Amino acid sequence: MRAAIVILGQGALATARRLQGAYPQARVLGLKDRVEGADESYANFGETLRQLYRDDTPIIALCAAGIVIRTLAAVLVEKGAEPPVLAVAEDGSAVVPLLGGLGGVNRMARELAAALEVTPAITTSGELRFGACLLDPPPGYALADIEQGKRFVSDLLGGDTLRIEGYAPWLEELDLPLADDAAHTLRIDARVVGIAQNELRIHPRLVLAHVTLVDSQLPERIRQGLAQAGLAEASLAALVAPRCRMADPALAEAARELGVPLRFIHSDDELPPAVLHGDSFHLHRTATPAEAQGIGQPRGRLSVIGLGPGASDFMIPAVRRALDEAQDLLGYETYVKMAEPLRDDQVRHCTDNREEMQRARHAFELAASGRRVVVISSGDPGVFAMAAAVMEALHESSDPHWHGVELEVLPGVSAALAAAAKAGAPLGHDFCLISLSDNLKPWDTIEKRLHHAGAADLAMAFYNPISRARPWQLGRALEIVRCHRTPETLVVLGRDIGRPAEALRVVTLGELVPEMVDMRTLVIIGSSLTRRFPRAGGGDWVYTPRWYR
Secondary structure, eight states: OOOEEEESSGGGHHHHHHHHHHOTTOEEEEETTTOSSOSEEESOHHHHHHHHHHTTOOEEEESOHHHHHHHHGGGGGGOSSOOOEEEEOTTSSOEEEEEOGGGTHHHHHHHHHHHHTSOOOOOOHHHHHHSSOTTSOOTTEEESOHHHHHHHHHHHHTTOOEEEESOOGGGGGSOOOBOTTOSEEEEEOOBOSOOOTTEEEEEEOOEEEEESOOOTTHHHHHHHHHHHTTBOGGGEEEEEEEGGGTTOHHHHHHHHHHTOOEEEESOGGGSOOEEEEOSSEEEEEOSSHHHHHTSSBOOOEEEEEEOBSSOGGGSOHHHHHHHHHOSEEEEEHHHHHHTOOOOTTSEEEEEOTTOHHHHHHHHHHHHHTTOEEEEEESBOTTSSSHHHHHHHHHHHOOOHHHHTSEEEEEOOOOHHHHHHHHHEETTSSSEEEEEOOOSSSOHHHHHHHHHHHHHTTOEEEEESOOOSSOSSHHHHHHHHHTTTSOTTOEEEEEESTTSTTOEEEEEETTTOOGGGOOTTEEEEEOOTTOEEEEOTTSSEEEEOOSOOO
């Protein structure tokens, strides 16, 4: 679960990490200047909590319940639905669900309390009496009428009994007041017939709409077809289409409008017999929601992401979401570890850092089968990293299933920009990025580009500057640069920026020798106008002016 664990002081961090063990995708947000070691920092507690609430993010606040209530009071009327909100004692001795009864807050309270080995302070009467919230059925089921449901549960709490018509396996786990002659009925039924006064209707999602023709009227025609078949709209489990339609944006829009997922099939034989034939779709009814969920496959998604230089603060939120939602993660082992926390059920495919094309092809094979796949790069995936390899693999492929994958490239903070930011603004004017690795391009080409960049007076950032297999290239590159720059030209050396061993050094081109650099160092060579001045606390700021003369 992508929850936010919000803490105000350093003393709550240990408890926050224990809670993160229950929800590995949760982020620990610590108050700036008061908490060290959090996943992210925030400056204002009230604004942060209210924005998380507006964004439907589950909130676990390690503070007094009263603080949370007063903070969120102003925004409670803004929404018809609300995310789960819980207050947890800083020492982990209490877990109190506050908001989100229909969003699973009590379920979260039990899970968090189990992680802390305490008893959750659940006060919801129906939850305590029956063992679960009848108005918040599990996935695969939908409540027909929330207001009638509230009256129904109130009657049960007042002493009335009920009988169950239909079947749902999760009801067997509840402690319900059953009686054969009960006046109240809990009915599990996909039909749209009128709901009786003393009835709680829950619709199982077991209807599939097999789409044969897509246009803007498809959602309305499906609604009309459901009504014609006497089926509730809430019983619709998914839209189903042939695999060749995976990339059809109109089909995706229809599914979004109907609020159901898309599933894709190899053959019509995968479907049960139709209960209604329409002009552009057929309705099929399965025996159970589980059967409906098992038919076909989702459209696979391949996200090519950049972690940034290493620190979680430098990772954009879209990348974190992609990591949280992934089923498979592919990348160099060091980068996969940098992407943690990850769930135990997420499959890690770690390969050597020189196996880019094999990794890209493997990623498409996984995504084409319907899985959510992430290919991990450090920095930005489009800067000497995996985005180009993934694009090349797709360009070379004639497999329609690969081309049907939902492909996205999510940016990250590149090493050059991270090192430049630490130094000040050495890339503040025109600049270029050059890899000194000749594994994939001739060294003659690299030399030509170095000469042109030097002659153009561009600031330069060197990636892959030196390694055991390439010990001489940096020295030769410096010889070329010195043909166009004076010895006083400023050079920034950024090593492991954004990681625990981070080191930043400013030298001149005359002082620079290859022994100062290794494979984990980013080298920025300034232009003729790059300059420095002392920074408070020691060292220098380095920048290249925006003007040129």
